[in-house]
Amino acid sequence: MAVAAIVTVGLIGADTIHTKASTTTDTFIATMSTPVKTVANAYKLYPSVMMAQAALESGWGTSTLSTSANNYFGIKGSYNGQSVTMSTAEYDSSSQLYYTNAAFKKYPTISASLTDNAQLLRNGISSDPTYYSGTWRENAATYEDAANALTGKYATAPTYGTSLINLIQTYGFNSLDSSSSSSSSSTTTTTKKKPTITYYSTLNGETGTLSSKYKSYAIYNHVKGSAYKTTKYKWTTVGGWSGRPVWFDGRAYKSDSKTTWYRIRFSKQTTAKRYWVYSKAVSLPxxxxxxxxxxxxxxxxxxxxxxxxxxxxxxxxxxxxxxxxxxxxxxxxxxxxxxxxxxxxxxxxxxxxxxxxxxxxxxxxxxx
Missing domain, CATH: 2.30.30.170 (SH3 type barrels.)
Known part of the structure; x- marks a missing residue:
């Protein structure tokens, strides 16, 4: 297993956190519950898992990274040009622990940290947009499934998922999942009946063309009818024409309409902007x-x-x-x-x- 791009800062275990939490748990939960539910539900993730991650990664909000940078998830890099350098623990391919210095994102607010984490889980990594798809509520039947899907991907700790589940069960974070439907307007939006959309991870090099009838169908930034805010683009804006080559890097299936959708880009470069189209807008071999x-x-x-x-x-x-x-x-x-x-x-x-x-x-x- 290669070292993941995101690691547990300090690698505070669940038992350690349980001991430390006696004086900080109530404050942490009171502070984080509302923004966690709002952000997690907006991105169709489990609030319980997000809360457990934030607690585990930040030591209940007491870590230097969370207090000085509002970084509750140990996400590396910079945020709007802002970062802090800290020592972090990682596991190598043999599951041996070692330490190294790394730059971590510095956020202006707690919500910014939560949102950046949610966007990461939804957008994946450059080589695989569905890298974290195991955490999506449409793919994870339970919070346990979502938590275990993070092991070896979000963090290199081999017991990462188990630690999250222990926290959820110990502190009743699963109540955030069941009670979220009445907590806020944004939550109500995400719990409305939406089409069941299953996303499939695919390669980046498969190709096709825009079909002869592509103009009969629209092009979007998300699958039409999904829980995300969907933007519809004009073909004249993106430069469509019949037979134009397209590259595929995602497939989705809507069970209500029994339709297939593809995520496409108009360049071989994987960094090119991506769009979702109904299957009849493209031609495949x-x-x-x-x-x-x-x-x-x-x-x-x-x-x-x-x-x-x-x-x-x-x-x-x-x-x-x-x-x-x-x-x-x-x-x-x-x-x-x-x-x-x-x-x-x-x-x-x-x-x-x-x-x-x-x-x-x-x-x-x-x-x-």
């Missing part, structure tokens, strides 16, 4: 599937294994590699042929143990 009942042996070269055929309408994310699956025979139950720019490529769905994924035909040395 056609994939034809047929059932197979064969066995496959991989080549000696390591190749990626995806959850879907690469560049198909489902888009793909990498599960593992053929090298990791081993050299034995793999069962094959489906073949997919995808044609892009007049070139056809064949893919096979293979199963090895508990892993099922798609590999390109060139990754297979023998098929029988």
């Amino acid at each position: 056609k994939t034809t599937y047929t059932k197979e009942k064969k066995t496959a042996t991989f080549t000696a070269t390591s190749n990626p294994v995806y959850d879907h055929v690469y560049n198909s309408s489902y888009l793909a994310s990498q599960l593992t590699t053929t090298k990791a699956l081993g050299t034995g025979k793999m069962s094959v139950d489906c073949k997919g042929v995808i044609t892009q720019n007049g070139v056809a490529s064949t893919w096979y769905r293979v199963t090895s143990g508990k892993t099922t994924g798609w590999v390109k035909s060139t990754a297979i040395s023998k098929l029988s």
Whole structure:
């Protein structure tokens, strides 16, 4: 596991915090409850998890980072050019603790710190916008699921999720989740019945074009009907034309309308502005599937294994590699042929143990 970009400052454990909290807990909870509920619900996150994170990371608001910089989550970097340098504890790939100096964001207010943390969880990292999608309420059935989804991603501490859950259960933070519907107008907005939208993590290099009927559909900054404030753009503003190349880095499914949406950008650069469009506004290569009942042996070269055929309408994310699956025979139950720019490529769905994924035909040395 690589060292995460965000780490627990001081790595105060749940038991330590429980001991320290006797004189600070009431003040901390009274101060943080309202802004935590407001911000967490605005971004469809669990207030209980946000409160536990703030308590764990800041030592109930007593850490130097929280008192001098309003930084309650140990987020590194600078905020509007403001930062403070502090010593921080991290874990290496062998789960060994070590210390290093780092610059951390300095916020003007508590709400600014909460909001920046919420935006990070919702927007992910540059290479993966859905990096923290396990914390989203539409993906996490319980606060426990959301808390555990942070382990190894938000913090390098191997017991990070467990520490958060212990705090939530010890101090009843889960009441923030159930009571939030009547606490404020912003909370009421987020608890209104909204379409169930499931987001899927995908790669950044898959491509397609704007369809011939793209003008019949709008382009947005969020999936239409989601809990976020949605802005609709004019195609003349973003420069659309039929056949214009687009790059994909996200897929979403709306269960109420049974529609698929894609997040696109008009440049290969992953830093380019991204937009959400209804699936019929874009064209992806056609994939034809047929059932197979064969066995496959991989080549000696390591190749990626995806959850879907690469560049198909489902888009793909990498599960593992053929090298990791081993050299034995793999069962094959489906073949997919995808044609892009007049070139056809064949893919096979293979199963090895508990892993099922798609590999390109060139990754297979023998098929029988």
